[in-house]
Amino acid sequence: MGSTSPPATAKCSSDWFAHKKKNGRISRCPIWGDIGEKQNAVDFEHSFLRAMRASNIEKKDFILEFQLYLTHGSPANDWYIAAAAAASDWDAFAAAFWVKFPAPKVQVRMPMEYEWILTELRLDEAKLLEHHPDTNNYMWKCNEQANWKDFTNTIKAVKKQEIEEGVEHQKLLEKTKAEVAAVQKGLWECIPPMPETPSKALGHSLAGMGFADNSRGRYGRDQRGGYAGRGNYRGRGGGPGQRNSTPLTSEKVATLAWNVALLPHHPNTSEGLQAYWEQLAAWAGRWGREAVINHEKPVLLKPGMSPVASGECFNCGMRGHQGQFCEAMGDQTLGFREREWRVLCGHNLPHSSGHSAQVNNVLDDDFDTWLSGGLGKGEGSTD
Template sequence: MDIEPFVGDGSNPRENPHNFLRKWQLSLTKLKKDAEDKEKVSSFQLYCSVGSAAYEWFDELTLEQKGSMVSFIAAFEKRWPKVKAAKKTRAEYEVELLGHKLAEDDIGKKVELYGQEVFTHMAWAEKIRELVQGAGVDITTSSIYLGQVRQNIPDALQDELKGEYANWEGYITAVKGLSADTVTRISRRLQEARTEKALAELQRMRIPQLPASPTAPLRRAMANTSISDIRPPRFPTGQGGGAQNILYQRVPGQTANTFSSLPALSEKELADLRTRIDSIPQQPDTPAGQTAYKAQIMAWEQQNGTNTRVDHTKPYPLTPGTAPTCSGECFKCGAHGHIGPLCALPCEQWLPVRERDWRRLCFTYLTAFRRNRVQQVNLVAIGSVEVDSGNGEGPSA
């Protein structure tokens, strides 16, 4: 029997001195039957961690305490008195009983119980037995709380346990009596239902069919056209001495769905921006990815402030499942195949304002240089100062 070395200083909350004492006493059976108490007691220190509180305590015992098993046990219990465990009240057992649930996702899974692998519904039933008895209820004659607790298992299992139960014993036996085939079939059916629900939700969230566009024939004609990357425009100096973006400068009569002026960037700043656009990894559209995305948003706000706007030095996290920046995406929804003015999503479903600004900023400075990754053709319409399939939305107000 393996015995973990005894320390005895309370540093390990899982170390119980009296459990150790019992294990040590059991180990004494290996000694010869006529061994004297002195010989038995002397073996105790061999099971103590060297230099520990227990090791030093043994060194300080008197010869009398080391020579008699009775005296040694008395000294041990004085040094490490038994601690009475906190006992649950009946009310606490009742609260735990009424709150003990079996989740639908856990049906058909297996857990360890009393050293054996069992189905979750069997483990749930055994826990219910423990809680009912702890609450002082006789499981053979009483059915108190049974009606409430029956609601704590999924409907799919309740359907297999129809009828009345005169007492807890009958109900617990019925739950444990559900066959492996039954719970496996229920688990498979529930999983299929969850999958269908998820697919239906994805279908519901899909962007509706876009209305016919006057540029559709041109886009189809250019479907196989490859256009090389466009260098960012060079901005001449304006009257005030500052750099101006002529292409995207706001002009009289221009709507809010057009680009506002942005400061010119140096070649180094443009190069830094190009390497910075993927500095925050885009998360997959999964539950874990959504959680990581929310953490990225919180980290951005902690670093930059909740009221700060994005700029070329402050990349912003992208919504999971959307297109990458500079790929000819719609700034409103992050999808390909249409421009901002033709985006069918209602405004309450648009991307966050900072993300829309970040996508717009990247395109303004770098153009849609990554459009070939998604086999997308980008059309730039100059005159109305609106950009097809790369923006067409303009900056937010």
């Protein structure tokens, strides 16, 4: 290691300070000294004395070293020029420094002040029961209590055994759902795929289309035409489906159509999902968890899904495939309330034409017209 002693001619100069700083012997803590500056003169002097002790500088040289810790052009540096010339030794210089830069007074708080600060941070009982927008379907339970005391008493009244049984029930429910999903997936995998034929693409396009005729689930000719179309979609969507319930009256259908337009259909974005969960919690608080879905209880649609009565799949809420071939599982499927609402709308409302399928080279079947026009003209018996 090289020598750490300073040059003989560098003492009390910028070279001396640079030498000390280079060897890690001085921790500079400059002071400005202007009025209103939030600087502690006590801390400044303590850091200066520590630096002097670490550098083994004699007390008689403290005044010369002191200027190296002042900001150039500052009021403290201007004061130093006059004070250094007038002071006879370090003690006199330090006394003049304390007169010019007195130690700040530390305000001691009384116990009552601390009590007042803590009181301001305390929430009142009205805010403790305040509803928050970030919630889920189960926070509506707190509406049963009128104040915070009743709410806490209700929580205390819950027995430990009930909580443990609830946890076990939830675990069993999740396990059952997973097993059912696995079985359903295995069943769908057993279904042979549709053969690759020229009409396969056309069949997929037709499966996602809704036809707004009076037969509900039939296409082509009506009952007079003789042949039936697709009437059964196994309750899974992919078309209008088969009407299994009693049709609604015209008044109820009007109410149903009005309720469909009542609730907004949010986009599949972070803002849309946030609004969806907030309105879903409000719906549960209004109708309850055991509500029966009907034309008077509109249900929110999952963000990003197809609108109701659009030939959508009742399992996933999307168009373009039959419900019996839907592969959506788990979180990709619809909730049971939304599924019931979509089935109700699909059975009672006219189907929208907002499909994206394009069908080309399809003509009306004029066989009956051709046949009836040829009768009695020498082409066969009219009996």
